[in-house]
Amino acid sequence: MTTSTVRLLMIASLALGCGGKHIDTTPAGGGTERAEAPAPGGDMVPPEKIDEINRSLERKRPVMSRCLAMAVDNKELPRNAAGKVTVEIVISPSGTADSVKIVRATLESKMLSDCVVSRVKEIPFPQLPRSFETSFTYGFEAM
Numbered sequence: 001m002t003t004s005t006v007r008l009l010m011i012a013s014l015a016l017g018c019g020g021k022h023i024d025t026t027p028a029g030g031g032t033e034r035a036e037a038p039a040p041g042g043d044m045v046p047p048e049k050i051d052e053i054n055r056s057l058e059r060k061r062p063v064m065s066r067c068l069a070m071a072v073d074n075k076e077l078p079r080n081a082a083g084k085v086t087v088e089i090v091i092s093p094s095g096t097a098d099s100v101k102i103v104r105a106t107l108e109s110k111m112l113s114d115c116v117v118s119r120v121k122e123i124p125f126p127q128l129p130r131s132f133e134t135s136f137t138y139g140f141e142a143m
Contacts (some may be wrong), residue, residue, distance in 0.1 A: 043130045050134075052126045053091065057136045060119060067115035068107075068140045076109040079142055083107035085116050086137040095125040107140060 064085075071077045083106030090099040100120045102113045116138065 045128050045130065045132045049126050049128055050132075053132070053134060054136070056123050056125055057120070060123060061138065063119050064116055064138045065140070067112050067119065068142055070115060071107075071109040071112040072142050074111055076111050077107060077142065081107055082141040084137050084139050085113065086135055087116060087120055088133065088135045089120060091125045091128060091132045091134070093128050093130055095127045097121045097123065097125065098131065103135060104137075112140075 068077070068081065072079055072081060084104070085102060085107060086104040088099075088101050088103045089097050092098045097120055100117045102117065105113060120136075
């Protein structure tokens with residue numbers, strides 16, 4: 001690669017890494033005061049917060065397994081039931097699940113679905129700069 005190609009790639013990666021946003025740092029009103037630049041990343045949800053959200057959802061797998069056991073005990077599902085349930089979650093800036101809904105399920109059980117939704121709503125998520133929508137899939141296998 002030529003030096004100019006390397007420079008172009010570096011500039012492009014910097015622009016992409018910053019989300020392509022430009023900050024105006026010219027003095028306000030033409031005086032000597034500088035305008036405050038927004039916090040780095042603006043209102044983007046940082047990757048470490050997304051990782052924390054995924055860890056919180058992952059830690060609830062044992063609780064979700066009890067939801068399946070309850071559905072099996074109540075004869076809504078057979079003893080050898082296995083499948084997946086995917087939830088879509090909207091997390092508020094305060095860290096609570098504003099909206100939780102089942103978007104895909106290979107196990108048909110109202111009790112299982114209601115239990116999963118209820119348990120996800122109880123999870124304390126980290127505080128965020130804005131609402132964040134994500135999905136998560138729980139796998140189930142009855143023994």
